[in-house]
Amino acid sequence: MGSGGKFSSASAGPTSRGSAPGPAAQSPQGLDKPAAQSSPWVEKPAQTPQRLDVLRKVTPWLFLLVPLALLITFTYVPVGNMIYYSFTDWDGVSPERNLTGVDNYTQLFTRPELFRVFFVSFYYLAASAVQIVIALYFATVLSFDLRFRNLFKGILFFPYLINGVAIGFVFLYFFQDGGTLDSVLSWFGAGGDHAWLGDAESANTSLAGVSVWRFTGLNFVLFLGAIQSIPGELYEAAQLDGASRWQQFRHIIAPGIKPVLSLSVILAVSGSLAVFEIPYIMTSGATGTSTFVIQTVKLAFQFNKTGLASACAVVLLLIILLITWIQRRLVPDEKVDLV
Amino acid sequence: MKPSKPLGVALLTTAMLAAAGCSGGSTGTGGEAKAPTDPKDVSGTITVLTHRTDLVQSGAMKKYAAEFNKTYPKVKVKFEGITDYEGEVKIRMNTENYGDVLMIPAVIGKNDYPKFFAPLGDTADMEKKYRFTGKTDVGGKTYGVASFGTANGFLYNKAVWKKAGVTDWPTTPQEFLDDLKAVKSRTDAVPYYTNFKDGWPLSSPWSNSIGSVSCDVKANDKLASDKKPWAASSDLNVIDTLLYDIVHDKYAEKDPTTTNWENSKNLLAKGKISSMLLGSWAVTQMQDAAKKAGENPDDIGFMPFPVQKDGKFCATLLSDYQQAVNIHSEHKAAARAWLDWFTEKSGYAAKEGAVSALRSAPMPVTLKPYEDNDVEYIERSEAKTGQVNAIDNASEIGLSKQDYRQKLIDIARGAQKGSLEGYFDELDQRWGEASAAAGG
Numbered sequence: 049m050g051s052g053g054k055f056s057s058a059s060a061g062p063t064s065r066g067s068a069p070g071p072a073a074q075s076p077q078g079l080d081k082p083a084a085q086s087s088p089w090v091e092k093p094a095q096t097p098q099r100l101d102v103l104r105k106v107t108p109w110l111f112l113l114v115p116l117a118l119l120i121t122f123t124y125v126p127v128g129n130m131i132y133y134s135f136t137d138w139d140g141v142s143p144e145r146n147l148t149g150v151d152n153y154t155q156l157f158t159r160p161e162l163f164r165v166f167f168v169s170f171y172y173l174a175a176s177a178v179q180i181v182i183a184l185y186f187a188t189v190l191s192f193d194l195r196f197r198n199l200f201k202g203i204l205f206f207p208y209l210i211n212g213v214a215i216g217f218v219f220l221y222f223f224q225d226g227g228t229l230d231s232v233l234s235w236f237g238a239g240g241d242h243a244w245l246g247d248a249e250s251a252n253t254s255l256a257g258v259s260v261w262r263f264t265g266l267n268f269v270l271f272l273g274a275i276q277s278i279p280g281e282l283y284e285a286a287q288l289d290g291a292s293r294w295q296q297f298r299h300i301i302a303p304g305i306k307p308v309l310s311l312s313v314i315l316a317v318s319g320s321l322a323v324f325e326i327p328y329i330m331t332s333g334a335t336g337t338s339t340f341v342i343q344t345v346k347l348a349f350q351f352n353k354t355g356l357a358s359a360c361a362v363v364l365l366l367i368i369l370l371i372t373w374i375q376r377r378l379v380p381d382e383k384v385d386l387v
Numbered sequence: 388m389k390p391s392k393p394l395g396v397a398l399l400t401t402a403m404l405a406a407a408g409c410s411g412g413s414t415g416t417g418g419e420a421k422a423p424t425d426p427k428d429v430s431g432t433i434t435v436l437t438h439r440t441d442l443v444q445s446g447a448m449k450k451y452a453a454e455f456n457k458t459y460p461k462v463k464v465k466f467e468g469i470t471d472y473e474g475e476v477k478i479r480m481n482t483e484n485y486g487d488v489l490m491i492p493a494v495i496g497k498n499d500y501p502k503f504f505a506p507l508g509d510t511a512d513m514e515k516k517y518r519f520t521g522k523t524d525v526g527g528k529t530y531g532v533a534s535f536g537t538a539n540g541f542l543y544n545k546a547v548w549k550k551a552g553v554t555d556w557p558t559t560p561q562e563f564l565d566d567l568k569a570v571k572s573r574t575d576a577v578p579y580y581t582n583f584k585d586g587w588p589l590s591s592p593w594s595n596s597i598g599s600v601s602c603d604v605k606a607n608d609k610l611a612s613d614k615k616p617w618a619a620s621s622d623l624n625v626i627d628t629l630l631y632d633i634v635h636d637k638y639a640e641k642d643p644t645t646t647n648w649e650n651s652k653n654l655l656a657k658g659k660i661s662s663m664l665l666g667s668w669a670v671t672q673m674q675d676a677a678k679k680a681g682e683n684p685d686d687i688g689f690m691p692f693p694v695q696k697d698g699k700f701c702a703t704l705l706s707d708y709q710q711a712v713n714i715h716s717e718h719k720a721a722a723r724a725w726l727d728w729f730t731e732k733s734g735y736a737a738k739e740g741a742v743s744a745l746r747s748a749p750m751p752v753t754l755k756p757y758e759d760n761d762v763e764y765i766e767r768s769e770a771k772t773g774q775v776n777a778i779d780n781a782s783e784i785g786l787s788k789q790d791y792r793q794k795l796i797d798i799a800r801g802a803q804k805g806s807l808e809g810y811f812d813e814l815d816q817r818w819g820e821a822s823a824a825a826g827g
Contacts, residue, residue, distance in 0.1 A: 140477060141477055141480050143499075220584075223645060224642070225641055225642035225645060227645070243642040245645060246643075246644055246800075246802055247802040247803075251644070332586060332789075334584075334644070334789075334793040335793070335797050335803065336802075347783070349477075349494075350788050350790075351780045351783050352780050353783075
C-alpha cells in the first residue's frame, strides 16, 4: 500500500515535466526560471538547444534511477519470484525444481485445514473494531483543550513505538501463571489461576488484546491528525448554534475524517488477515492460535514446501487486494467538503 | 492512489522475466576433499560456519584455531557464528558462498548432499574410524563427520527422587508414571517439565528415543516402509503415550504455555522440577546451573528411557550437527585438514561432555551411569533417513518439529478436542497417505 502510493506520486510529476517542450517552458516550481534568465553566468550558450532538450527529458529519469532500481530489486522481482515459485514444488534449497502447474493452488483450496486458520482472524478483526473505537474516542477527546493533553497523547502512542518482539516477551510474563495479570486481578479479589494462553479461546482473545494495546496508538495518531486538520472556526460556529459535543462529533468530526477512517478499516482488515509476530513469538501457533501467515511460514521453513507456501502468500495477497477493492467501491475516495 | 498503468505493467513484465532468469539452478562441481599428506603444503584462508555463537564470542574457537596453526601454519581459519543457523544457511546455500567448512543444515535433503558438499571418502573406510557416518552416506561416499554425538535419556534430580522414595530406575512407562506420582505427592517439585513454549524439547528428545523402546538399530529406517507408525506397541506409540499420560495425569507443569528453557535449568538444579527428557549434552549445562545456584552438581542424574528389552535398557546414540566441506570451496585440502583436526585432535567433544565421533575415543564421564548399569547403546542406522524425512515433510507431521506433540499435550490437558486414539489414527492416516505419495 505505502510503496504503491509513493511510487505513483513520484512518477506522475516528472513525467509531465519531461514532456514539456523547449527551454522556454514554465517550470512548475518557478524557482529556476528567474535564475536562468537574470543570471549573467548562464548567458553564454555552452550547450545546443537539442542537447538541453534531451538532458531535460532524461534528468528526471536519472533522479528516478535509484529509487526505481531499489523498488524493482526489492519489491517487484521478489514478488515475481514468489509467483513463479507458487507454480513449482521447490523445497527452498534444492537446485532442482519442477513446474507443477496449479497443483499448489488446488491443494490450498481442497485441504480444509489450510483455510481453517482464517477463523483465527475473526478474533483480530473483532479486536480491530474495538481498537478503532477506542482510538477514535481518545482522538476526539484529546483534540479539545485538556489538561496534560500531550502527556496522554504520548502515553497512547508509546506502545506502537516498542518493537513487536519485545512486546511478545513482555506479555508472555504478563500472562504467565502468577504473572502480572494474575497479581493485578488478585488486588481486586478476582485472582484465580487462569492459564490465559492455556486454551484456544482465551489464548486468541489474550493475543488479540495485545494487538489492540499495540496498535491503538497508530490509529489514534492518524485520527488525531485528521481531526486537527478540521478548521477550528467550525467548532466555534457549531458551539454558537448550540451543538453538543456529540453533535459536533457526529456532524463535523466524523465526516471530516472519513478518508482516514476508511483507510484504517482497510489496514485493520488486511492486518487481521496477516497477523504474525505477536502470536508467533508468544505461542508459535500452538493451542489453536496459528494464523494464516504462521502456517505459511511453517510450510515454507519447517516442511520445506516453499512452493505451497508461496501459493499461500499469493492467495493472501489476492484476498487483501480484493478486500481493498471492494472497500474502495463501497466507500469511494471523495473530497471532503465540510463547508 | 493509481499508478500509471503502462509503467506498472512494464515493471511487472520485467519482474517476471527476472524471475524466469533466476530459475536455472547450479549444480556443484569439484572433486573430493582429500586429507593433505604434508601439513606444511596446505595453505589458504578458510571460513568455518558454526551455530556455536557462544564459542565464537568467548574466543574459544580462536584458541582452537591457534592450536590448529601449530600443525598447519599456512592455513588461516576464520569463524562465522550464526545465531539463526538453520534459517540463514539454508538461504545462503542457494549461492556458492556458504563457507568452506559448515554444519550440514537439517533441511538439506540427504540425497542432495552430493550437490552441496565434497565427498570425504568411501563410507566403507570412514565407518571404521568414525561413528555416525551412516547419516551422511550417499551412494557409498561419506559427506560429513559428526562434531559430536549424544545419548538420549531423562535428566532428573536425584535428591528429589530420593525424597520421594525412588532409588531404582523405572523399567516400564507405568513404573515411570508411578514414580512421578510419588514425586508429586511427597515433594514440592513439578514431576515433569515439558518445555512446551520453547517447543524443541518436545521434538528432538522424544523422536530421538525411537529405537530406545524396541532396542532396534533399524527403528528409524523402518518408518520409511511403515504405513502405521503409531500402531499399538510401536516405538512412537509407546513414546507419545508416555508423554500423553504424563500430561493427562497432571504430572507436568500447570501452565505449559509460558514455560522457559533457560529458567528450567535452574528449576531442575534447585529441585523444583524432578525430570525432563533431553540428550546427555544437557548434563553439563544442568551441572553448571546447579553450581551457580549453590546446589550440588552431583544431584543431576541421567537415566535411560523407561523400557527394557530382555532385562536391558537401550539408549539411542545420535550425532549432533555433521561437519562438511563446501563443494565450491577453493581450499578443499585446508578445509579437510581443519575438519579432521577439529574432530580428532581438538578435544572439543570431550570438553562438551559428549560422545566423540572417533570410535577410539572413550565415552564421556556424563555417561558413567549408563556404563555402570550396562545400558546398551543403539547407534541408529540412517540408511533411509532421506526417505523418512521426505514422508515426514509431505505429511506435514514433523517428527523432529514441535507442533504435533504440542497438539498431543493440548489434547491430553483438554485444551483441544480429541482423544489419544483418534489422534494416533489421524497421524497414521497422514503418514500412510504421504508414504504412498512419496513412493515409500
